[in-house]
Amino acid sequence: MSGEPERPVPPGEDRMLSRMRDWRASRHDAISEDLSDEEEALPDARAIDLVLRVGELLLASGEGTETVSEAMLSLSVAFNLPRSEVSVTFTTITLSTHPGGDQPPITGERVVRRRSLDYFRVSELHSLVQQSALGLLELEDAAARLEQIRRARPPYPTWVVVVGFGLIASSASLMVGGGLIVATVAFLAAVLGDRTSVFLARRGVAEFYQMAAAAAVAAAIGVGLLWVSNELALGLQAGAIITGNIMALLPGRPLVASLQDGISGTYVSASARLLETFFILGAIVSGVGAVAYVALRLGVSIDLDSLPSAGTSMELPVLVGAAGIAVAFAVSLVVPLRILPWVALMGVMIWTIYASMRSLLEVPPVVGTVVGAIAVGMVGHWLARWAQRPVLPYLIPSIAPLLPGSLLYRGLIEFTQGTAVSGLLSLVEAVMVGLALGAGVNLGGELVRAFQRGGLAGAGMRSRPAAHRTRGGYGQ
Template sequence: MPDKRGRPVPPSEDRMLSRMRDWRAAHERELTPDGFDEEEDVSLPDARAMDLVLRVGELMLASGEGTEAVSEAMLSLSVAFELPRSEVSVTFTTITLSTHPGGDHPPVTGERVVRRRTLDYFRVNELHTLVQQSALGLLELEDAAARLSQIRRARMPYPNWMIAIGFGLIASSASIMMGGGVVVAAVAFLATVLGDRTSVFLARRGVAEFYQMVAAAAVAATIGVGLLWVSSELALGLQAGAIITGNIMALLPGRPLVSSIQDGISGSYVSSAARLLETFFILGAIVTGVAAVAYTAQEIGVAIDLESLPSAGTSMEPLVLVGAAGIAMAFAISLAVPPRMLPAIGVLGVMIWIIYAWLRSATDVPAVVGTVAGAIAVGVVGHWLARYTRRPVLPYLVPSIAPLLPGSILYRGLIEITQGTAVFGLLSLVEAVMVALALGAGVNLGGELVRAFQHGGLAGAGMRGRPAARRTRGAY
């Protein structure tokens, strides 16, 4: 029978929904004190199915997916491959799957540890497709295992050199947004790529990621200060500070920021705290690298005028909008988002900037308020697109917030500190953190608004069965 949009429903979907309802009923029964029946039928779990579920969850988490989505995917696979009475626990680095055969048999538990993370939204997208097809009964266990092996071996949609270029394009697009011009945009591209290659070299030498980020920020900042000195000596009038701002925006941790707030709202507090700590470590590395170069520049006499620091302000000129779209799409390329999603991400990047700039100019609201409004709108549209296209939501959200990442605010705060106005500098840094958190909270609030009016539920548990929706006080 067709669905509400007139599209044919796979023949196995009704059977799958029935199995999900049975799973939910059994799961709710087991949560009650007298709900466990020692004499119920024994169903030994399939070791191959458990291994598949664990490996899918491990690869999703290592590729950048949030803990709630990983838990949902693993539970869906557990239902699809009939693992009895499954429980899933996902933290920042560990995935655990436990099934109970029934009767007097002890539970069977498996665990995987994520030791290496590589942001790859192409694999996240492919894994979501695998889970959906398995949940609808379109893939048997052997076929799903073969498909997982293909996904592991698959090449990213972009070669490594294009990923590196993506970082440079983020910086050059940000420079264009801030009025840097062609020369500054070209130098920003070169500086960011050189910084990225420096961090890659250090990674191959076994240096910790914190110091890789410090080096990447310092290399780009040094080139920016060098161009600033040349511009001041030759009276070229270049916005050389846009190079440093663009590099900061390329390094800012948009993905862990969104995921940390998403995990916290969904009730995964351990993972949320770990991701938030990761975010602040990256911010600390950027601040350390840029501040060291800025302080050295002040000491050797390179003048940095606070009144002429680069900022896009609230402009909605065509060149600024092109820069906003460029930042979003370049950010998506650096995260290996599938190419067919890039146009929608570019539109979302322009949309978040227009909402922010219009609110700031028309109503004179603070930057945080404009940021929240734009982020909520992107969250709503991004979650709707993800549901409509049956794709994961993070590849839409994370690149789309890039135009509002607080690169210019962070840069201003660092310069104020190095020029002796530490109080104003700290206030600017606090404002940058507030804007960053507003971005993460806004896109997640947009998702909650979509969820409030959606049909269906998560992992066969229904909307009320979502762990984040369970009430800790009162009653339904």
């Protein structure tokens, strides 16, 4: 926990480590299939507790369900828990191990009641799991390392994370043509909205209303600046404040995780995460929609033809905004510092691919989004594999430049102005773009995984459980 980055594993050594993981997993499976009546020693209760605690902390810190399962199975193999089965849902983690003979199975369970997105902690936990799986950590050392990770301070102070959240909104507003003044106000609006949600959270208010309040506060500031701009003929693109704050609040992480869980076959978690995504969207729509309706009733003019949008521009301010959104998003998720340059490059890459597809080939927004997301998914998975790090810290911030903030804003304004059909179409398009982002990122990862060997638990291209449930099991 000294903060020093670990050296990347060379490709040749990486293949050797993958073979070691596969050997350990196959040896564990062979032992598990031996159901003789011989008495076996009871599993170490400390090992069961360690596996459950690691899984709980990974899930609470934002890791996907499939990866949590792989990590727990790796630790079960490493610390000799025989015939282990793992079940991970949205909030519950279960581990069952059978000693064999006449001994009954031993089952433990933990419930995740509080979530705090922290990709720095996820990265450190992955390192712990890999070292344990390769036999580099004994049980006592692994338990001490887990406690150290749990108590460690994140790499950024709290105020830096808050500033990062504000910079998401200001970068997004700059990207859609808001200018420096609008970007500054968007930053202040995002921070004030975030502090409002924190204030409500400390008083036990449900998260739905926290998100709605944060969206309403930011939208009210944007509408206020729009009114001042109209009255004084300043010509400010004040709507960019609302667009930027919508993008800061959009649920990119649960969207990607829900599709990832569904593709990997964990449908209960996928359904729960997708429902979480739509509840967050509902909260944003409620907060912004209420403010837009009140503004319209008070006579604040919002011209549909001048709503902020980056379009397909690849000018320098837009590219700077794309990189800024990605990096600010990464900071707000406590992504390790060494990953930030890669996140900035992938943020620019996904926007460049999207804008090029839209302008040169004149494809619909959804198609451009899918192509850009697939490219980012492939690059992100390759980088994570090369650096021996989890993949989500690379992927989640990198898709931020394409989050459909402007489409959601347009749809809400069209609804409040009485053009319900156009508003509904804009909202549907926004949902389609969001789903295209999640599906494209996951498809890019699948293309990389299809030709990879190894994994945390030897879960390479031949041993992924969800791939062998139907047609994938034939000819084995």
